[in-house]
Amino acid sequence: MSEINEINWFPGHMKKAIGKIQEKIKQCDGVIEIGDARAPFSSFPDYLDRITEGKVKVLVFSKSDLADPSLFRKQLDTYKEKGFEPFAFDLRSSKASKPMINYLSTLKTKADERYQRLGFPLPPKRFIVLGIPNVGKSTFINCLAGKKKAEVENRPGKTRAEPLIHVSDKLFIFDAPGILEPNYEDKTEIAKLAVLGSVKTEILPIVALTDFMMDYLKSHYPDNVKNRYNVSLEGNDAEIFKDIASKRGFLSNGGTPDSDRARLMVLKELRAGELGRITLDE
Template sequence: MTIQWYPGHMEKAKRQVTEQLKRVDAAVELVDARIPFSSRNPMLDNILQDKPRIVVLTKSDMADPDVSAQWLRFYEQQGAEALTLNALQSKGAKPVVDKAEKVTAPIFDKMKRKGIRPRAIRAMILGIPNVGKSTVINRLVGKKTAKTGDKPGITKAQQWLKVGNKMELLDTPGILWPKFEDQMVGYRLAATGAIKDERLDMEDIALYLTGLLKERYPSALMERYRLEELPADDRALFIEIGKKRGCLQAGGYVDEEQCAALILREFRDGKLGRLSLETPADHEEKKEPDDSSKSGGPSDINSRDEETGP
């Protein structure tokens, strides 16, 4: 299955980000701590160019802490400023503000030398859909300003928000990119909920997820679904989970649609524990050619919605 979702309003949001870039001192880029590589929009490198940037790994309470530590070391080696953030339990905005002050110091030193009066840091907050941006903003601002939800596409327009007296944030809608060159990126985005479920073959995504978790976190599957052993075949594992959780239809057959929805919901809700779907090592290895189109799986989903939404 080829996964793609790039509705028309994302192209509009991309243009708005480009237009507003000259008004900000830095960018705060949010990525999902469970998939820090797959949830980074590659278009941002071209859009932001040399604009100072902070990378914030959101939903860190749902990710494997050891893997998150690997990602922070990876970013540090790349010379990037990065931090993890648990939006529901974070101690306010200080960690992000501190990083923002660090990356924008050259800008404000230059302004000071020119005799320009100090002002708050102006930063643009960016991320893909459902990365937790609205929740992070509410934590930084200190009140419920942005709408939150577990579905992509909650934020539809740009707005300026004050973070104490040290920072002003320009909120922007979540933006994906037109084509996933590596289809595994699409699968990881789909598994974490960054792509609307209505555009996907949920059973295919759930099969991918259970196969990956069987390889990396077998004990999490065994404990959650009370399995004494894990079948070698991914589909057999999927069916066994359906039986254990009572996802049955007439005749005792597993309702695969219901089973897929259950697996994805429990993963997204953190019911299987703190899990990460990729490590820095995954993306340092040489990728094999993508032959997913030869798999004989479900028909392609290559959606470019014409909605222009606000």
């Protein structure tokens, strides 16, 4: 884990972005926080509570198609017990669109109360979408807008600008860049988010991170690994990745198994759901 502690997951642009986001939040009636269903606790950075205080808050979980379903159901209940009405979707399908637009358009805000008292028609609502990088914030907005209005790509840090997007005449949403917690007290949280793809792959210590991933898989989802790669989990992580490399025919120039390639492949396949539906929070 020591190498994972040294990842620079909080570059200067994130610090600047937090300042801009705080300005945008002031212009909004509420915030939509997107969490990753595969890490429904670790994927909400603590700073979000500080900068969104006093605002109406809507929780949406992305990637529910990739999460361990029975575990995720129980984890959702813990949010319901705290008084939230969490939503969970595969945001790439259009299913989220209607329930979310209905819910957001009819949510009572402080401004609505004022307008109602004065007998005026209700004003359009503005929300901002917040969350860690690559969690699906722009996909969520596109799903609601029914068009590609926000930029989507499977790499963290895609959104830099924060355009206000027209969803309907009653609903506008700001996109926002993804932000991680400046300081994770529990470093396994940032390691999980790195495994899930919220930290740029180029800056990751791949051996340490994939050892962390394999240790978790061995203790929580051993059959998923055995079935997908046809390997035994008896040895240490280095031996397992070497075995996977041999089975896949990944050879380095000298003809020895290319474990680094196997490590990157397993990471990529876990992210894509090819090892089955996996949750990293307990």
